[in-house]
Amino acid sequence: EAQVTQNPRYLITVTGKKLTVTCSQNMNHEYMSWYRQDPGLGLRQIYYSMNVEVTDKGDVPEGYKVSRKEKRNFPLILESPSPNQTSLYFCASTSGPSSYNEQFFGPGTRLTVL
């Protein structure tokens, strides 16, 4: 089954404690992205990657890091989480430029930073 998986699905942590949210896709997609979803703001892109070792900032990259060492994986790293990073996070992948191609979204990770 074609899918994007994220782990963990729920996470409660404290300010300053480094965490990683994993994302993996089994569709051999080149393009992957991370979004955060906040009430009234829709989804905002954090980082994206067009291929292995190719990443770039989205609209709200501050406080986040990513890496793309393998095609299937695209982890999101919060080196020093703060309460304003409490949000619902989605990973997505697609086979080509976002202008035409369907995005496949993971189920989401709900993060709470105390």
Next chain:
Amino acid sequence: GNSVTQMEGPVTLSEEAFLTINCTYTATGYPSLFWYVQYPGEGLQLLLKATKADDKGSNKGFEATYRKETTSFHLEKGSVQVSDSAVYFCIQGAQKLVFGQGTRLTINP
């Protein structure tokens, strides 16, 4: 810059009612337009799309027509079901995706 404006929710309807969720956009050029649906506890899923003016996307009884003259892509369904309860996102695809804020739809039996 490019933007998407969706009808504000929440929207509550009775089963078998007619649904319209308005979506308008601003863009340079001619982007692709998408409707995605987010069911409770899940990620977004593609519902339908249109890639050029006058294209009609359709799926699961939902339809939307790409109207260049009114810069709109309104979502419609003739008879909604309880299972259609979800959040609906209108999305513009150009160099990157531009999201509407989402419209929460609740269908009561």
